[in-house]
Amino acid sequence: MNKPDAVYFFGTCLIDLLYPHVGLSAMRLLAREGIRVRYPQGQTCCGQPAYNSGYRDQARNVAAAQLTAFPADIPVVVPSASCAGMLRVHYPRLFAGTDDETRARALAGRVCEFTEFLMRTLGFRPVDLGPPLEVVLHNSCSARCELGVADAALELLDRLVNVRTLEPDHAYECCGFGGTFAVKEPALSAAMAADKTAAIAATGVPLLVGQDCGCLMNLENTFRCRGNGPQVKHIAELVWERTGGN
């Protein structure tokens, strides 16, 4: 894909409600790269909560609203691999055999996860203005297994010359969020989050970064409950801050 003039930004409901500054950092970063960022006010949620709970009709209805909100043939940048996975991988399946199948396929083909877009489409080369910093990167399972874009986030951090990335024990393992899983299986989810936070804390880094606010919400609030642990940030915030944004 060549560098586009304009992109849509799909902010995700989680970022809208809980972490709007993450969305804003990501959009400003894209805008600074000379891209016109379009934020449709008609967007709501990708539909994944209902989809993963088995309520496909409800998921499809909500998904159809997104098909309407992002009509133009430009990339849709998503600062979450999980939601990007829903749009890219599951929409074609969800709409298979319906009148919206073509529109769903078209949208799916335009979806780009945020770090994937920065690295693969823009060939982004940030100038790191920040002090030396050690971080842990938590790649989401959606980035790793579903989209196969986990490398992009790591490369992005590598290009921040003063940032060093440490790998915790069992880095590949799920943090235990899993959307509705955290609510339906709270004990199991908490056990996974406890191990994950312990492994991250053991590295001693002052900052945890990730590309999915679901995982980060899970880990941040587990750290807050433990009473210690690193700060938690979305990778878009970190890059924006370290490249002169404020």
Add this chain to the structure above:
Amino acid sequence: METELQARITAALGNRRMRANIRRALDRSVAKRLAAFPDRDELEDLRDQGQAIRTHALAHLPELLDELERNCSANGIRVHWAETCEQANRKVLDILRRHEAQMLIKGKSMVSEELGLNAFLEARGIEVVETDLGELIVQLAGERPFHILAPAIHKDRRQVAELFKARFPELPYSEDAEELTASARRILREKFRGAVAGLTGVNFAIAETGTLALVENEGNGRMCTTVPEVHIAVTGIEKVIARLDQLPTLLTLLTRSATGQPITTYVNLIGSPRRSGELDGPREVHLVLLDNGRSRIFADPELRATLHCIRCGACLNHCPVYVRLGGHAYGTVYPGPLGSILEPQLQGLDRAGALADASSLCGACSEVCPVRIPVPRLLNRLRAERVSAGAGSQVRGRGSRRDSRQAAIWRLWAWVHTNPGRYRLVSGLLSRTGSLVPRLVTPWTRSRRAPRLAPKGLHRLAREAGFGDD
């Protein structure tokens, strides 16, 4: 089912010793698999081939089973069809009774666990002896296999030593793995010597040649298939593959994914009973082919992938849920991701459907599956089947989890999220109260703080910062 599963989950999570034992064992398995596939491209190429072979086999299942029966029969292997576990157990019992066997020696077979064969035979006065070391340990402990490949990985050496002390008081106490193994071997040798019949599973049944392939590391499988007069192989109908030349691909995928071995110590290809002029081997070989709900799974084009499984156990080894719960908490014969897709279909969603929810859908299983079974996609489908209303698929127990309150919540959720105006209104209200719905937060906050809602959402911030839709 739901509450029983929750109780087992709570108990498993609290069992620190077991959790440490599994984590240690599975970390080793993960590392061995990784080392066994040093070439990423080769791995992906093999997985493509494995997937193609299994997809082809299942796509032609009825014809291949006919061909298998024809060729096995021509080789002198007697083929028996069992639609249910009860029928399969009866077939085995009939064979044993015809040979007046008082005892059955067994190699590893998960299908025999599915059958409940041991209990069935013991209730009818036949002694059953597990000869795989791990299987022997769980048999002595009166437990089910904890892992489909390594039945006793939840037990450390001391636990095994104590078990042996309790069951074989005549043996000197030892915690040494080699001494324990040697003791088991001495005990089992006597059993092999006197056995009239041996029973094993099958890894692959080759239609083209009528051959049964069985891999193992302890030699007990070879003993079970060659020492007694009668060998009975039990397996599910899905284990059939078309051609012999497909076997090497599947075997290398199986052993490297399972234990990181390039090949197992023993590879048994069973082509026939003892032929005239041959000095050893069984006089009779029987193949019992079990359906037990597999035809129903086969009939669904999407769920059919469940049957592609070659039972390598890699999905268990890599699963963040299995590593914390272990095999018994599932309450099923087949645990782990494989069990969570298979058991709800075998038993019905009403009985085992809750397993489909006990997953974060992380996809670690499908990432390592040697035949690329899309486990999260199948779990998602089963979740939809559980709550769906009205007619549709043939999945057993369909709609059993449908509850009007939950359905109403999702309808309300969709009502809000299908309309941007309503969505903005509701999210604005939520932002003002600063918290999500309490019901949602309660289980969450047992181990986490509640997430804080931002005073201004992104829709507003974007507009204020000049990011419009043009």
